[in-house]
Amino acid sequence: MYSSSFRSFALLALGLLPAVRSATLEVVVGGPGTLRYNPESVTAVPGDVVRFIFQQKNHTATQSTFEAPCVQAPGGFDSGYIPVAEGVTEGFPAAEFTVTTTDPVWVYCKQGTHCQAGMVFAINPGERLAAFKAAAAGGAAPTTASPTSTATTGAPSSTATGTDIKVVVGGPGSLTFNPSNVQAQVGDTITFEFRQKNHSVIASSFEAPCVPLAQSSPGEAGFNSGYFPVPDGQTTFQTWTVRVNDTKPIWAYCPQGNHCGQGMVFSANAVEGGSRSFQAFQDLAKQINGTSNTGGGYGNSGALHTTISGASAAFAAVLAIVALL
Known part of the structure; x- marks a missing residue:
């Protein structure tokens, strides 16, 4: 049994501790001549935010599973395809994922064969990142x-x-x-x-x-x-x-x-x-005039939130106009 004086000291010590703040962990997706996430993994705790920053070409951040690295997990998050023109140098679009568990979260790019080429990412992978990449390279995607x-x-x-x-x-x-x-x-x-x-x-x-x-x-x-x-x-x-x-x-x-x-x-x-x-x-x-189409490539789902700003917003607007032609 703790004494009353010890309890008072413990409460005072706790009162001096700084408030716990969530961290924002930035991950660059793609870029000139590269098919990778940089970094390829992060360690995060619940409340942290992983911010995917999309650079050149047309990539996604899509949740998969360890067993099927290149297949979207049922109900998993998906940024949708986010194209970025070669000449863009700032204002890159971003998608944010809020971490809710310390369990591993597996991610891949579903563009073409980018996943099989090693374009995968993980949150809290532990010692399994290398095995995840190897499974992706083995052709886990259905096409x-x-x-x-x-x-x-x-x-x-x-x-x-x-x-x-x-x-x-x-x-x-x-x-x-x-x-x-x-x-x-x-x-x-x-x-x-x-x-x-x-x-x-x-x-x-x-x-x-x-x-x-x-x-x-x-x-x-x-x-x-x-x-x-x-x-x-x-x-x-x-x-x-x-x-x-x-x-x-x-x-x-x-x-x-x-x-x-x-x-x-x-x-x-x-x-x-x-x-x-x-x-x-x-x-x-x-x-049905396409009205039941909920699978457009530029949307987002789950806990993933997409934002577009600056030069990339202008490029996205151009694509939207082109799509209507």
Whole structure:
């Protein structure tokens, strides 16, 4: 039993301690010629804020799991894609995440194959950061990107493991996938070639054409290419590839602006006619006018808060205007 004098001394000592303040831990995302978070990990306590500062190119800060480093965790936070132009030198956009636990939080960039290239981050990883990076490099994402291509048609070409089907996305004055419906076998690949403006391809479902599959069908991750901005004068184009694992229909759409509501949707192995044909899928997207699309790439969710300021705000405004053209 403590004496009354000791209790008084202890209370006085506690009264002299400074108030505990939360820390803001800054993490730079991307930058000229780099695919990494800097630093790659931080140690934080509940109440601390991790501030992701987005630099050049187009990156995300997306929560994953240790077991699946390159797949968004169900209900996890996501900054959405935040593009930053090469010439920006200040006023970088930022997204803030408030730490609520001392447990590890795993993060990756979902743009293309950035995750597999080692663009991952962790809060309180302990001794497991190296293993997390190794798992990401092992190809934990459901899709992979392919090299730059200059193909101009949707005609299939032979590969060692199946057929590669080319699909052109967008182009001058075009809000279409071309071809918009293909037939594919198990082992085939579908390579999306991104043309002018700023497009993406995200898996959805027939019932919810303009909503990411992972959101409309919990437990199914689906695929997400991320955004590929292409200027008007571009003559070579980036591509992104999905491998076909079964013959069930694949439904997809472009989440940019109201592109889905204007009919910019895609399918593989859809029936030729009837209530679940590609035409029925596109008609439904137009009927709802994209209003059920809650998967736009520039939003945020969970405890992540996004802010854009300075030169980056002006660049974002330009992208918004371009999306309406």
